[in-house]
Amino acid sequence: MTTSDGQTPEVTEEHIERLKENMEKVEELSKRLVEVMAGKTPHTPALDGPNQELYARAATAYWAEAWQNPAKLMEQQVEYWSKSVLNFAEAQRAMTSGQVEETDGAKPDRRFSNPMWETNPYFRFVRQQYQTNAQAIRQAVASVEDLEAKDKQRLTYFSQQIIDMMAPTNFLATNPDALEKAVETEGQSLIKGLENLVSDLEANDGELVVKLADESAFEVGGNIATTPGDVVYRNRMMELIQYKPATETVHETPIVLFPPWINKFYILDLKAQNSLIKWVTEQGYTLFVVSWINADSSHADIGMEDYIQDGFLTAIEEVKSICKVKQVNAVGYCIAGTTLSLTLSLLKQRGDKSVKSATFFTTLTDFGEQGEFTPFLQNDFVDGIEEQVNRDGILKAWIIGRTMSFLRSKDLIYTPAIKSYMMGETPPAFDLLYWNGDGANLPGRMAMQYLRGLCQSNDFVKDGFDLMGHKLHIKDVDVPLMAITCETDHIAAWKYCYHGVQQMGSRSKSFVVSESGHIAGIVNPPSKKKYGHYTNPDLKADADTWLKQADFHEGSWWPMWEAWLKKRSGKQVPARDTGDSDHPRLCPAPGTYVQVKANR
Template sequence: MHDLVPRLPAPQPREEHPYEHLDRIARALLARNTAGLSPFSIFQAWNDWALHMSRAPGRQIELAERAVKNTIRVISHISGIGEDADAAPPFQPKPYASRFAHSGWAKMPFLFWQQSFLATQDWWDHATDELRGLSAADSERVRFMVRQALDVVSPSNMPLTNPEIIEQTIECRGRNIAEGVQHLLNDMTHTLTQTRTEPPEGFRIGEDLACTPGEVVFRNEIFELIQYAPTTGTVHAEPVLIVPAWIMKYYILDLSPKNSMIRYLVEQGFTVFAISWCNPTRKQADLSLEDYRKDGVMAALDAVGKIVPDRKIHAMGYCLGGTIMAIAAATMARDGDDRLATVTFLAAQTDFSEAGELLLFLDESQVAFLEDMMWAQGYLDRPQMSRTFASIRAEDLIYARAVKRYFLGRDDLPSDLTVWNNDTTRMPARMHSEYLRGLFLENRLTAGRFAVEGRVIALKDIDVPLFVVGTETDHIAPWRSVYKIRLFTDCDLTFVLTNSGHNGGILSEPGHPRRHFRIGHRPAGARYVDPDTWLAAHDPREGSWWTDWVRWLADASSARTEPPAMGSAGAGLPPIMPAPGQYVYQA
C-alpha cells in the first residue's frame, strides 16, 4: 500500500552567486557581535509597535493616565509611610521575581527606588499589551526586549541602590567587593579563552556523575550506545532505549546516584540502553536531521534489537530527543515497522506554533542570520546557545547571579545539575538549520508537510501507547505545547503534568521534596480535551511521577526473564569500553 503513495520530488538547492558569499560573511561577522540576534528583526518589531501606537490616540491617553496614576500611587505611599507603616506597597514584584526579597527593600530610600522601578515595569507591561492591528509576535518581541532592558537598570543590580550589597560591604569591610572582582576576572578569562572549568571535587563525570555501571556496545560518528548492567535477578523482557537531546550531554538522566533516572529504571528490573551523542566539530557541519534519525535513532534500535532479539522496545525521548523520536516513530508506523512497544516523550514538542519565548525572534531574518553564522564556523557554539536560554530567564540566570558573584562575593555552590548545565555541546550547522526551518519556523511535522525519504509522515499513524510528560514552568517546551500531541494522535495516551521546570520537573525521583503531578489517561479514539479543561479535571498528587511511569512500562511489558548479556559478540556488538564511554568527555 505504501508503495502507491507518490514520492515528493527532492528539492533542488538554488545555486548561489559568488558575491552572495560576501553577503554571508558580512552577516556572519555581524552575528558574532550580536550574540546571533538579527538587528533587522529587532528593528522591525519596534517599528511595527511604534507605528501602530502612533495611530492609537486612545491608547496614548490611557498610557499617559496610567503614568500619572502610577506616579501618584508611589508618592502617596512614600509620603504616608510614617502614618501607616503597615500599608502594603502599591506595586508588588512578579511572583517569580526574587531580586527584592531582602528585608532592606522595605526601608527608605530603597523602597522608593523599588516602587519606582515596579511602577515603570507596570507601565511598560501595559504599553506592550495587545494593540489592534499590531502583530502578536511583534508585540511579544517588544515586551521581551523591554523586560531585558528593565532587568539591566533594576536598582537591585546597582551596589549603591541595593541594601543587601551595602549591608554585606559594611559587615565584610569591603572584602566581598575584592572577592567579587576576582570572580569577575576569572569569568572574563574563561569567556575570552573559551576554556572550561574542571568540575569540583565530588562532581566528576564517570565517578560521581554518569556513574551507573554499563558498557558501550556500539559506536559510530554520531553516537555511542550504552547498555547498563542489570541489578536484579530477572528483568522485564522488553528493553528501554533512551534518546536524549543532542543539545545536551545525556547524563542529565544519569546524574548523581540519588536522582539518576537510568539507575532507577535498572533497579526496577529494566534493561536500559542510552544514546550518548557526540559533540560535533566543524568537520561534521553537514550532518543533517535525517542523519540523526537514520544513523542515530534507527541505528540504536537496530543495535538494541540484535542484543535483545525478538523483543519490542520501549523508546523514550527527552526534549529534542523526543522530537526526533516522534519523527522516527511516525516513519516506522508509515513503513510497517512494528518494533516499538511504547513511546515516552519527556518535555518534547511535536507542534511548534506555541513554543514559548524561543519563538520570539525566530523569523526568516533571524534564521538566515543564524545560518550564515553557522555557515562560517560550521556549528552553533556552546556560548551562543547558553546566552539564548539565559536571556529567557535573565533576572535569575544573569543578573541575580552577577550580583551574588561580583558584589556579594559569593561563589556558586556546585551541584550535579549546575555541573551538567555548564557541560554544553555544539550543534551541526546543517542539522540545526533544518530543525529551525522545518520544525520551528514552518511547523511541518503537524502541518502534514514533513517528509522522510521523500514521503510525508503523520503522527496519527503512531498506534503504540504513549506516555507524555510536561512541566508546569517549562520555558523551553511549555506544557500546553507539549500537550498538543493529543491533537495529532489517536492512540492510547497518558499525559502527566509535573511541577518545576524543563529539567527539574523531569528529575523528580521518589522522595524528592515538594514534588507533585497530575496524570490522566486518554483511551485510543477518544475525543480531544483542551489543556485548560484537562487541568481543571485532574487534581495534583503528591510525590514522583516516576513510579506511575514505571508501573505503566511494566504493564506494557511481557513476563520477566533472565537479563541479556552485555552486548552481543555474535552479532558484531561486543562491549567496547565501560560507561559512560568516550563521547561524554568531548569538549
C-alpha cells in the same frame, strides 16, 4: 550606612587603607579584562536583540493610539508624574524626619529583601522609582493595540527584559548588599567579583556567560553519572551505553532511551538518589542510553537524517542484536522525543515494527503555538542564527544556553551575576546547575532544519516533513505511547505537547502531567515523595478541560509508567550482561563522548 542587622560597621583609618590597597589590585584585573575583550570574536548582532522594525511598528502603533485617544496618553503620563513626585517627596520627608512610613503591602520581591530597601530613605526612593518606572513601561506596552499578536508578545517580553536589566540591584551604587559586603571585606569582595567576571569572560572567549556552579566540585563518572554500565557500540553520532543489570531476571524487551543532544544525558543519572537510569535497572529492565556527540565544525553538514539513521535506527538495531529480540521499547526526551516521532513515522512508512512502544518526555511535535520561545523563533532571530551557523558550522552551546537563561533571567542571569561579580561569592556546588552549564554544540545543518522546518513551518503536522525520501507526518505515529509532560514547563509547555499527542495515529495513548518543570518534573524519584501527577484517559477534550477533569495522584509518575511499560515488556529472562561477542565493551559508562566540552 547600617548593616542588614541594623548595626553600624566601624570604619577605621586602617580599614580605609586596606580598602585602597585592594582597589589598586583592580588595575591588574582591568588589564586582563581589556585583553580578553580585545580578543573577543564578534558574533552576529541579530543574536542580541530583535530587528528594529519591531520597535518601529510598536512606536507607530503607540503614537497612532495617542493621536486617536490623547486623553489616555495624558492620563498615563499624569499618573507617572504624580507617583514620581510622591516618591521624591516621601524620600525628602524621611531624610528630614528620620522616619520612614511602613510599606504599602506590595507583592514581595526577593531582590529587595535587604531591610535597607525599606528603612533607608535613599534606597527606598531608588526602589520605589524603579517600580514606578517598570509599571509605566508595562502600562505603555499594554496600551499598544494595533499590533499582531506575535509582535505584541515579543514587545512585552523584550520590554520586561529591559525592566529586569535596569533593576537597581544590578548596579553597585544601588545595591545595599554589595556595598555592605564591600565595606565589611575592605573591598576584597569586589576584587574577587572582578576576578570571577574576568575568569568567566576568559573561559568563553569574551562572551559573558555567568558560571552557575562550582565546576571543581563535580566529575562526570566520578561523583555524578556513576550507574554501572559499558559503552557497547560507538559511531560518529553516538555512543550506546548498556547498563549493568540490578536484578537476577529482566523483562525480555529492552528499553533504549534517547536523551536530547542540546544537553547531556547524565541529567538522568546525576546521583544515585534521583537517577532514573539506576531506578529503571532496579525495576528489572535491560536499559540502553544513547550519549550523543558534542558537535564541532567538522559536523557542520550533519542533519536530522543523520541523527535518525546513525542515531535512532542504528541504536535500535544494535540493541535488538545484543538482546536477540525483534522489538524494543523506546523513550525520547525533549528534542529527542520530537525526533523519535519522526523516526516512528519513517518506520511506519517502511513497514518496520521494531518499536513496540514509545514514551515521550516533555516532547513537542506540534509547533503551531511557540509559547515562551515566540520572541526567538521569528525570522530576525532565526536569520541571525543562520548567519552565525554559516560562519561557525555549528550552533554554539553558549547561544543556546543564553537563550534558555533569558527565559528565566532573574534566576539564571542577574541573581547569579550579582552574587558572583558584586558579592565575590563562589558559585554553589549544585549538580543540576553544573549539568546546566555543561552544554553541547549543535551541527549547523541540523539546527536550521529543526528551526525552519519544525519550529517555524510546523511541517510535521501540516503537509509533512521532507526527510530521507519520505514525507514524515505525525499521524503515522501509531505505536502504543505514553507522553509525560510537566505542569510549569516553560520549554515544552504541556498544553502544546497535548495538541501533538492528540494528532498522533496511535489507538493506545496515555497522557500525564507531572507537577513542576522541564527537569524537576521528569527527575522526580518516588523516594522524594515530592511532586504529584495528573492523568485522564479522555484525550478528545481541549487541554484545559482535560486537566480540569483529570485525576490527581500523589507522588512520582515513575511507578505508574513502569506498570504501563511492564505490560509491553514481555516475559522474564535471565539478566543480560553488557555487550556480546559482536559488541565488546569499549569503555565503562558514562563513556567518552559525554566528557567532550562544547567549543566556545
